[in-house]
Amino acid sequence: MHIIVCVKQIPDPEIPSAKFKIDPATKKVVPPAGVPPVISVFDERAVEAACQLKDKNGAKITVISMGQGKVADVVKHALSMGADDGITLQDSAFENLDSYGTAYVLSKAIQKIGEYDLVLCGRQAADWDSGQVGSILAEMLGIPVVTIARNIQAADGGLRVERVLKDGYEVVQAPMPCLVTVSNEVGLPRLPTGMGIITATRKKIPAWTAQDIEIDPAQVAPEGAHTEIVKLSVPIRDVQCEIVTGKDAGEAAVELAVRLRAANII
């Protein structure tokens, strides 16, 4: 089985809110100094899901990431978890694409890779939180899509996938090749092994440009974007927290109950 996993590099989504800053002019997040970007959380789970399939059934895992700067780092992270090959997609034409443009570039890269049985994406990128790229990519590749998976097993020549639903889950049978988007329920990502890190460091990660994957410039031109972000802002929160105190924790707790009662909350 050949599995292609699409991973995105994002600003660390777990930085405390107090340190979260944006630049409204460029519509970008300004990460606090010294906090490096990370692999998007659900994409790391997608790598984990791929590794689980590899453990059980044997598979070759290829990781691709479109991005700028140190985008190879997230590919290396995936390699150190157990992926076999990695490719980055780097070109100034790939900057600030919308979900549609992103899916287009990924589809071209996947077509260049050629044969595959399964494409995995995260359920949503943990920065812009859109949850679109996977499904659009599947439509562009002309393959079936199963979204928000919590478990993926090889079965009957295809895949048996459990999809997360509000009040439970749904089990579906999908043929291959197909695309599955992965949710955190598949399990915590495995830690890179020492051997994995060494292999990842030594591995050559080719960087493909727009020309390498035969991108049609019109498809990635800013004028061609389907969606446009016209404003980015940080919401104002004006809640004043009433800190209830006492001579010790127990007394503060009693006082809290009394105040909630007085305010008719309980």
Place this chain on the structure above:
Amino acid sequence: MDTHKGILLCGEIEKGTLAPITMELLGIGRVLADKTGQELSILLMGSDIGGLGEEALAYGADKVYVAENPLLEHYHSDACTMVAADLCRKALPSILLLGNTDAGRDLAPRLAARLQAGLATDAVELDIDPDTGILVVTRPVFGGNALASVMVRKVRPQIATVRPKTVKPAEKDASRQGQVIRMVAEVDSSTLKVQVVERVEEKVEGVRLEDAEVVVSGGRGIGSSQSYEMIWELARLLDGAVGATRPACEEGWISMLHQVGQTGKMVSPKLYIAVALSGAMQHIAGCSGSKCIVAINQDPEANIFKVAHYGVVGDYKEILPAFMGKLKELLAK
């Protein structure tokens, strides 16, 4: 683009009635339709729709498209994409709205791709730009740390999924008139690539989170499933439901169905008690609609104190027993 007119909604049916999100879509759809002087239509897909078409008219639709087929009894990705895309190609709506629900999250991007349209997901605010008449969708990004406004200028339809419980639902007016159109929903089962094997409903213990007036949630700071018992005890005392942060679920202290947040449940109780959780925006996204938030955390700098109305700084293991003791006394009165 002048070829595309009107607002189309993708309604949802739940246990034989219009789902709450359908009324919400009709609410915001009516507002946008009136603002732009356009027609409001809605698509209902199901196996036996009965009188729900007429019901949707009473809730504000001008036109209802009813697509009935046994294969549409439950949401099926391939089948619903086919039916909805077909209708969009014929009706050519300018705006298409869905719920940001299990079904809408899956369907919207597939439609966006098939129709080569533009999509903004998880809208919490929708308005019309006065200069251009284009839909402006505001959506939380970066886990809720920021808000982005998105416009679809060049392609049609302009698609958005609307976050449940963020827009005002429509009110019923039985005297409203309109048209119910029964479509021939031809779904060729051989073109359905993905087969649904089974649907499993998992019952949550205790009160349902979505319906609860009080929710008590614990975070990573609780430390063990044994200690989590204290969260259950407090919830029982207040007839409330139990919630959790993602780490608490992933530690296995409680089922994933209890996760509150951006990728979990959205709750809006009268009282939300947050115990030993830091208040990451991805968690707050699921409880910020609460009337009153109470925080118990040992770290005075924790973000939860920036969104809470009442707070106690300290170890929950000391705070909760005293709090519950006093509560029992007050509630007995």
